[in-house]
Amino acid sequence: MISVAHIARILALLNLTFTSSASPTPSCVCNEESIERDVAIIGGGATGTLAGIHLKDAEKSIIVVEKMNRLGGPVHMYTDPRTGTKFDFGTQIYFNQTVTKDYLKRLNISITNLGIGFPTKSVYANFKTGQGFDNYTEPNVADGLPGYVAQLSKYPYLEEGFNLTYPVPEDLPLPFGDFVDKYNLQSLTHFTFFQAQGMGNQMLQSALYVLKYISMAVVQGVSSSFLTTVSGNTQEIYDSALKILQLDTKQLLIPIQPRSDILQPFDLDSKERDIFDKFSNSAFVTGLINNTGLQDNLTCNGIDPMKRFDLPTLPGMYNIYSTSIPSVLSFKYGVPTDMSTEMVKADVRNSVIKLRESYSDDLGGMWTLLPLLPTRILSW
């Protein structure tokens, strides 16, 4: 049994309050403020919610501690106030895997293969200068996939976790760019770079992390299809999970990213602090922009033909693309190390202003940039 009285104290330290609706375990001998559960889950994002459902099905008593008044973490449904059109600019796609399908079935969520959406005009630009490259041809992913799969197949254990074999195979710590050169995977670099948003300067990351991120499930998704919800509303997954978990009160999140500064309220000892100090993170920010003056139905991907593999330098824009809402565009922005939301917004704004020189219908008109709901997604 894990007593969560300690968590209540942590929440107090974090200046949050804490409630739970699950029935108390009869064996609990503790004061009124204590809640006793088999498992306490800190954070009701994708992992916390999935764990909660599995544990509940295994008849464990649980508590999910979540800051927001909903589960689902980086799921973000935006509703256009004018038309009521909804657009999900957070998590949108799932892998076509048994574990995912069983889970979504458990939650009564109808799924379908991801379609291509409405047709857009695909262009390329250097977001730092605004220079457009209408005729740029991206390398063909299909050319590199077999070679990549051959490499991935050497490390089947990476699908499950980080349980490496020792000594660690010499290719895994190689910077990914060198790994690419070694195995002639150049035609794959745009795919891995734009797919693994949030990895920061991917070509300098150890090949291990890229192989882990661009797993066989991702390769299969690209080769056949990813899954998405029929409704297009990813939040419904978490609303359904919430019903099962019967958390009828507003719960709280401690954003448990494994970094010692964030975990400080947990009274880390020096050994724990040593471990958590070894983690660092990169991130990407996604958000919506209204009324940019850019052409409708535009998808613009960042490139920089002066750089290695023509990839853009970060921090900077990965891409910007039209949504189902007229005049609202969505963007993704890569952040290799910590950067304030204000700085990201300013750079997004600059990039859009520059881009207008190449891809605007209406250069002379008045326009406003309304950054909406930026969200930060962290990867480790």
Ligand SMILES: *[C@@H]1O[C@H](CO)[C@@H](O)[C@H](O)[C@H]1NC(C)=O
């Ligand atoms: C899923 O549907 C079944 C059958 O219609 C129903 O019994 C069950 O309560 C539903 N579960 C959820 C989480 O909505």
Ligand SMILES: *[C@@H]1O[C@H](CO)[C@@H](O)[C@H](O)[C@H]1NC(C)=O
């Ligand atoms: C998932 O993959 C299988 C084959 O592996 C395919 O038959 C199916 O259509 C895909 N999509 C869904 C929604 O199951």
Ligand SMILES: *[C@@H]1O[C@H](CO)[C@@H](O)[C@H](O)[C@H]1NC(C)=O
């Ligand atoms: C953009 O796509 C939508 C949906 O397919 C279509 O109705 C609209 O006419 C397109 N706009 C332009 C400028 O092509």
Ligand SMILES: *[C@@H]1O[C@H](CO)[C@@H](O)[C@H](O)[C@H]1NC(C)=O
């Ligand atoms: C793209 O190609 C077309 C036709 O070959 C050409 O007219 C146009 O100038 C090119 N655009 C750029 C930006 O190079």
Ligand SMILES: *[C@@H]1O[C@H](CO)[C@@H](O)[C@H](O)[C@H]1NC(C)=O
């Ligand atoms: C890690 O791998 C070793 C041998 O390959 C195995 O004995 C061990 O159980 C694995 N550990 C975990 C946590 O999966």
Ligand SMILES: *[C@@H]1O[C@H](CO)[C@@H](O)[C@H](O)[C@H]1NC(C)=O
């Ligand atoms: C977005 O811009 C359009 C065009 O100016 C405007 O009509 C609409 O109200 C704006 N939407 C939001 C959410 O600001």
